[in-house]
Amino acid sequence: MNRLPLLLGAVAIAGLAACTQKTASTSTGSSDAVAVIDNHVITRSLYDHYVNSVSNGAENLSPEQKNGLLENLVRGQLLASQAEATGATKDEEARNALELQRLNIMSQAASKAFLKGKEPTEAEMRAEYDERLKTMDKVEYRASHILVKEEEEARKIIAQLNAGGSFAAIARAKSTDTVSAAKGGDLEWFAPAAMTSEFANAVTALKKGETSAAPAKTEYGYHVIRVTDIREATPPPFESVKEQMAQAVDAKKLKVWVDELTKKAKIKKSL
Numbered sequence: 001m002n003r004l005p006l007l008l009g010a011v012a013i014a015g016l017a018a019c020t021q022k023t024a025s026t027s028t029g030s031s032d033a034v035a036v037i038d039n040h041v042i043t044r045s046l047y048d049h050y051v052n053s054v055s056n057g058a059e060n061l062s063p064e065q066k067n068g069l070l071e072n073l074v075r076g077q078l079l080a081s082q083a084e085a086t087g088a089t090k091d092e093e094a095r096n097a098l099e100l101q102r103l104n105i106m107s108q109a110a111s112k113a114f115l116k117g118k119e120p121t122e123a124e125m126r127a128e129y130d131e132r133l134k135t136m137d138k139v140e141y142r143a144s145h146i147l148v149k150e151e152e153e154a155r156k157i158i159a160q161l162n163a164g165g166s167f168a169a170i171a172r173a174k175s176t177d178t179v180s181a182a183k184g185g186d187l188e189w190f191a192p193a194a195m196t197s198e199f200a201n202a203v204t205a206l207k208k209g210e211t212s213a214a215p216a217k218t219e220y221g222y223h224v225i226r227v228t229d230i231r232e233a234t235p236p237p238f239e240s241v242k243e244q245m246a247q248a249v250d251a252k253k254l255k256v257w258v259d260e261l262t263k264k265a266k267i268k269k270s271l
Helices: 003-014 045-052 061-084 090-113 122-135 151-162 165-175 197-204 238-264
Strands: 033-037 041-043 138-146 186-192 217-218 219-232
Touching: 003 151, 033 045, 033 061, 041 045, 041 061, 045 061, 090 238, 122 238, 138 165, 138 197, 151 165, 151 219, 197 217, 197 219
Parallel strands: none
Antiparallel strands: 033 041, 138 186, 138 219, 217 219
């Protein structure tokens, strides 16, 4: 079954209010119209923008899917017209939602305009990459854990392990982390920064082959941890993270700009 029109229909119901305001309305004689609902015109430009925002472009859609997306816009316009006719747009919740959407769209437009012509250079991306390497974990760990809800149970498990119990067998039988439990508690390789601080601190305090003498408490419960291996961390090649570095450079440029705007603006807060 072709599910795309149905899935995108949900998107339309959730977010079409902002797309079908008066900016979509022109004279009914417009040659750019793809649909006319009463005195409201859905333009080709709006339709193309909608298609590109919810799919990989019209060229990848079947005629049925294209028609389904147009139907979403038609229904969205009908609902928007009803909201205006019944006064629903005066509802505080609706007004706030529309204003937040407006702010989001305008913020994106302003950011895009500011960054135009300021594309990250190779040097800027390399500098960002090098800066991140400085803060990257120097080692990675492979560890197993047994997660339980109560500290007392965790301490009993540690006693069982000290008496020669099988870590993998106990993990499979008792760990509430069902994904790792199926692998005998194995979490595979990870950098400490990828874990909660409490868990990371417990892991980095252990040597290869050691098991925690006391359970580590996190928001998930109590962990009995065994470090099975330690290795030097290998940073990802620059080319593999180049796009992320470009985004990080853009974000820093935007922050500097917005900080400057904030300093110049007259702002009063009264929370």
